[in-house]
Amino acid sequence: MRKRVSNLAESAGAVLFVQLAAAGAIAAPQPPTAAQLQTGQRVFAAQCGFCHGRDAMGGETGPDLTKSPLVRDEAAGERLRAVVRDGRVDKGMPSFRLTDAELSAVVAFVRDQKTKAESPGARRSVSAADLQTGDAEAGRRYFNGAGRCAQCHSPGGDLAGLATRLQGLQLLQRMLYPSNGRGAKVAVDLPSGDTVRGALAYRDEFTIALTDDAGRYRSWPTSQVKFTVENPLEAHAEQLGKYTDDEMHNVLAYLQTLR
Amino acid sequence: MFWRTCRRCVSALLVAAILALGPLAAAQSGADAWTTYHGDYTGQRHSALTQIGPANVHQITLAWAFATGQPAQIKATPILANGVVYVTSPDHVWAVDARSGHQIWHYAYPANEGFHIGHRGVAVYKDSVFFTTPDAHLVALNANDGKVKWNVVIADAKKGYWSTNAPLLIRNHLLVGVAGDFDNLPGILTSVDPDTGRTQWVFYSTPPPGTPGSPSDGATGGQMWMTGTYDPQLNLVFVGTGNPTPVLNGPARAGDNRWTDSILAIDPDTGKLAWGFQATRHDTHDWDAAEVPVLVDGSFNGAPAKLVMQASRNGYFYVLDRTTGRSLLTKPFATANWATGIDQDGRPIPNPAKEPARDGRLVAPDESGGTNYRSPSFDPKSGLLLVSSHDAFGIYFFRPDHGAYGWAGADYGVFGKSALRAIDYRTGEIRWSHDLGEGASGAGVLTTESGLTFTGDTAGNVMALRTSDGATLWHSGIGRVGNSPITYLLDGRQYVLVGGGASLFAWALPESR
Numbered sequence: 001m002r003k004r005v006s007n008l009a010e011s012a013g014a015v016l017f018v019q020l021a022a023a024g025a026i027a028a029p030q031p032p033t034a035a036q037l038q039t040g041q042r043v044f045a046a047q048c049g050f051c052h053g054r055d056a057m058g059g060e061t062g063p064d065l066t067k068s069p070l071v072r073d074e075a076a077g078e079r080l081r082a083v084v085r086d087g088r089v090d091k092g093m094p095s096f097r098l099t100d101a102e103l104s105a106v107v108a109f110v111r112d113q114k115t116k117a118e119s120p121g122a123r124r125s126v127s128a129a130d131l132q133t134g135d136a137e138a139g140r141r142y143f144n145g146a147g148r149c150a151q152c153h154s155p156g157g158d159l160a161g162l163a164t165r166l167q168g169l170q171l172l173q174r175m176l177y178p179s180n181g182r183g184a185k186v187a188v189d190l191p192s193g194d195t196v197r198g199a200l201a202y203r204d205e206f207t208i209a210l211t212d213d214a215g216r217y218r219s220w221p222t223s224q225v226k227f228t229v230e231n232p233l234e235a236h237a238e239q240l241g242k243y244t245d246d247e248m249h250n251v252l253a254y255l256q257t258l259r
Numbered sequence: 260m261f262w263r264t265c266r267r268c269v270s271a272l273l274v275a276a277i278l279a280l281g282p283l284a285a286a287q288s289g290a291d292a293w294t295t296y297h298g299d300y301t302g303q304r305h306s307a308l309t310q311i312g313p314a315n316v317h318q319i320t321l322a323w324a325f326a327t328g329q330p331a332q333i334k335a336t337p338i339l340a341n342g343v344v345y346v347t348s349p350d351h352v353w354a355v356d357a358r359s360g361h362q363i364w365h366y367a368y369p370a371n372e373g374f375h376i377g378h379r380g381v382a383v384y385k386d387s388v389f390f391t392t393p394d395a396h397l398v399a400l401n402a403n404d405g406k407v408k409w410n411v412v413i414a415d416a417k418k419g420y421w422s423t424n425a426p427l428l429i430r431n432h433l434l435v436g437v438a439g440d441f442d443n444l445p446g447i448l449t450s451v452d453p454d455t456g457r458t459q460w461v462f463y464s465t466p467p468p469g470t471p472g473s474p475s476d477g478a479t480g481g482q483m484w485m486t487g488t489y490d491p492q493l494n495l496v497f498v499g500t501g502n503p504t505p506v507l508n509g510p511a512r513a514g515d516n517r518w519t520d521s522i523l524a525i526d527p528d529t530g531k532l533a534w535g536f537q538a539t540r541h542d543t544h545d546w547d548a549a550e551v552p553v554l555v556d557g558s559f560n561g562a563p564a565k566l567v568m569q570a571s572r573n574g575y576f577y578v579l580d581r582t583t584g585r586s587l588l589t590k591p592f593a594t595a596n597w598a599t600g601i602d603q604d605g606r607p608i609p610n611p612a613k614e615p616a617r618d619g620r621l622v623a624p625d626e627s628g629g630t631n632y633r634s635p636s637f638d639p640k641s642g643l644l645l646v647s648s649h650d651a652f653g654i655y656f657f658r659p660d661h662g663a664y665g666w667a668g669a670d671y672g673v674f675g676k677s678a679l680r681a682i683d684y685r686t687g688e689i690r691w692s693h694d695l696g697e698g699a700s701g702a703g704v705l706t707t708e709s710g711l712t713f714t715g716d717t718a719g720n721v722m723a724l725r726t727s728d729g730a731t732l733w734h735s736g737i738g739r740v741g742n743s744p745i746t747y748l749l750d751g752r753q754y755v756l757v758g759g760g761a762s763l764f765a766w767a768l769p770e771s772r
Binding site: 132241243 | 330371372375419441442504594596612617618619620621623654658661662664665666667668669670671673674676694696716720722731736
């Protein structure tokens with residue numbers, strides 16, 4: 001579930017940002033109540049946080065909404081509501097079924113987060129220009145050599161045009177750990193002798209679940225089946241302990257050449 | 260044994276305070292209460308109760324559940340006194356019947372603009388329940404009906420202070436901590452008279468404005484937002500201090516930045532510092548050393564020793580002599596790549612290349628740390644400190660125009676996974692490690708004399724493990740566990756209380772008929 005939504009949202013970040021920037025202006029907002037902000041925070045965390053971060057300041061796939069021109073424009077509440085309500089499904093931003101009150105609360109919450117983000121002691125942001133210290137050629141060598149990136153990725157294949165889709169911090173984050181990238185697969189051996197294969201849908205110590213080719217969710221107690229998980233992200237997690245900072249910057253520089 | 264000493268001293272001090280209950284009861288057999296944040300002054304969170312043990316824990320069943328009906332996850336340790344459970348979330352206190360789980364009263368603090376990040380729980384004294392608020396007030400409630408007795412300001416919320424703290428009661432001193440690292444604020448711990456709300460003393464971990472010289476090298480911060488521990492024989496409170504501010508801007512405060520990220524020993528009668536030990540010198544990664552300083556009377560290098568130990572947010576485990584603050588052992592328990600070695604005083608030496616920089620630095624642990632506020636537990640029989648650990652990487656940024664106020668930089672978590680680690684306190688070796696899943700678990704740890712360890716994973720399971728080897732003996736999916744479990748005996752029945760999501764669950768063996 002989460003995986004699917006994330007995949008949809010994968011390319012939404014920059015798109016939504018542009019969309020918000022292009023949107024116009026309408027009504028003057030009322031000052032939000034504490035209860036409204038609390039509702040907004042709850043709804044936002046539940047519905048929006050997986051892409052935009054729980055604090056609306058940017059997440060794994062969605063942009064920092066506190067920097068969005070649409071959020072900055074106090075009169076643009078209706079446009080913001082429309083984007084949330086209708087989504088940009090073709091671009092990867094899902095639509096959300098929220099009540100009017102919830103929508104208002106989410107808008108109020110995001111605006112409040114923007115105010116907080118602009119307060120003197122708040123967290124700062126990172127610009128793409130900050131990240132240009134790497135050596136692209138050294139990055140290419142690392143990609144094909146010690147980094148073992150080429151074992152799964154190719155500049156002419158899955159990464160073709162990558163730098164036109166992702167830039168700056170988002171690209172760096174995706175490079176280090178693309179949590180919405182290729183999903184894990186699992187093969188579950190049932191006591192009957194059958195093997196069921198699918199996309200890993202859930203896993204904890206006690207339950208293993210997959211989504212099969214028909215889109216059906218199936219789960220089993222881990223104590224009653226044998227299973228094998230093939231998770232391409234494990235290589236990314238392992239690499240975090242191996243990168244030097246220079247290597248990280250070099251690979252980023254190389255990926256930035258994939259336009 | 261240390262707790263026995265504690266019991267004698269403290270019983271005399273608090274027996275009147277906690278009505279008919281033994282104040283450190285939770286750590287002793289026959290315990291029928293959990294009257295203070297850690298259960299007792301040691302911070303061991305180890306119960307002598309043995310009704311539930313490895314042989315029967317698979318039979319425990321839900322005695323009751325209490326849903327707060329609020330969105331906030333329960334991060335508080337429930338307090339049990341006189342058959343009543345007190346549990347909190349920001350702005351809310353509930354008194355719940357410990358036998359049935361039904362609500363006795365609910366107190367809602369008026370709407371306020373304080374930081375609603377979490378809440379750790381209440382303190383109880385005589386017929387009062389003490390509650391800190393997001394806007395850094397301390398409220399005394401009548402334990403019988405939840406009505407406000409008094410409400411005092413602990414710190415100025417307009418300046419950026421807030422409080423999540425479960426106060427620590429020592430005789431007639433109620434120690435209240437605050438937090439606030441989005442602003443450059445001195446670290447303060449306040450002692451309040453529990454009868455009147457009057458301030459007795461204020462301890463500063465970093466100098467207040469107007470202090471001559473700069474013992475902190477220009478740093479503010481070092482907030483004491485977690486509940487401390489106490490040794491009655493030494494008459495010392497042990498408390499961890501938070502990160503320096505500005506948070507990620509190191510050049511603005513060149514030097515060690517005492518006493519941020521430190522374990523401090525403080526006289527509770529005067530508020531004077533006895534000694535300090537810095538877990539992280541010159542921290543630039545938000546690694547509060549606020550985690551519980553656990554007190555153990557054990558042996559070290561073959562000799563009896565009065566110890567304080569901490570699994571710290573920076574990924575290192577520390578053992579100190581608690582009479583002097585001298586380091587006995589420093590060893591990583593979670594992934595850490597930020598130090599070049601350990602100095603002669605037992606402090607890791609920060610690698611300047613891992614300070615936040617314009618182009619980013621890949622650092623372990625991430626901001627949420629190798630562990631965090633979730634409590635560890637010490638099992639005296641095995642000598643193991645059970646710590647919910649987090650192996651995680653983050654990227655840290657700072658450039659001069661981020662300024663020197665508040666966060667003063669940016670950082671982002673990349674990836675992390677959790678494990679419950681059993682640390683042998685004599686060596687720092689990890690005796691066993693039990694995977695808890697991807698992400699950070701919010702669950703603390705409880706051990707019992709029967710050899711059980713209760714905690715939660717990152718997926719929403721509460722589980723009981725065998726303390727000797729970490730094997731899973733029981734579990735239940737109750738939603739993400741965000742607090743530290745407690746246990747108590749009531750009417751001859753042992754209960755284990757744990758928060759899952761915004762509800763509290765009470766587990767016990769089936770009632771015999």
